[in-house]
Amino acid sequence: AAKLSPEKLLCQLRDRVNVTMIEGSDGPFDTSEWQQYLPGKSLNETVGRLGHCAVVSSAGSLKSSHLGQEIDSHDAVLRFNGAPTRGFQEDVGQKTTIRLVNSQLVTVEEQQFLREALYNTGILIVWDPAPYHAEINEWYRKPDYNFFESYKSYRSMHPEQPFYILNPKMQWQLWDILQENSLEHIQPNPPSSGMLGIVIMMTLCDEVDVYEFLPSKRQTDICHYYQKFHDRACTMGAYHPLLFEKNLVKHINQGTDEDIYTHGKVTLPGFRNVRC
């Protein structure tokens, strides 16, 4: 497979990856029960048109980065899973506009998820690994983690906080593009929360700065900036095709290599600024 030019790749991402949230009119969610739980407003209506956005990976290399002020200067900031800001503002900032969480966290760590104040800020989006190109109905019957009850509990406790379920079709549309643009065979597992979050922000924003997804000179085996846990797989990937995701993001980066080295920063255009 020959690699596409960065311009063509951006067009493929724009035209083939459908970033949508589950709505009350979608298949198994079109019941009167689900209408009570799904947000009334669409994500687009909730966030409006966003200018400059930041995506903050959870990598250990954010430690001692002093990127907090720069990150907070963006109009909107997306963070992942249980990544905290309190106590880490100097390095990661304090603004959280969107938090993307995986279904494992919502299910396995349900007690913390329902209790910790960390999750009460900003807009929540949960995603779950679906079978390859499955219809919503099939996925609904056998989700990877059955997070639906926990989702409903959270919605009952925080009815005013927007909380969306990512349409699972997106992950495989994105995976196909990753595979087509890689020379090797990629394990058939969905992209990481990091890669999904990047593409979500590219649909909402004019421009997206991504921090420490491509590691800077601070690269480390420490998994997260908020934990003392060492594992190389966090940066290189094990279950998720992280290495392939990072190669693709490097390919479409519009910033400089210097920015990657010093800030772990990549700059990507929003899809509305991509001309095909």
Ligand code: NCC
């Ligand atoms: O670790 P995690 O990811 O929450 O990190 C969020 C995203 O940041 C990027 N990252 C992280 C660490 C690192 N050293 N380099 C990075 O580039 C990745 O893009 C990553 O997606 C996930 O993707 O949802 C993941 O979630 C965790 C875990 O479930 C949550 O943190 C909740 O506790 C997974 N870890 C385990 O299951 C043990 C991880 O594999 C993927």
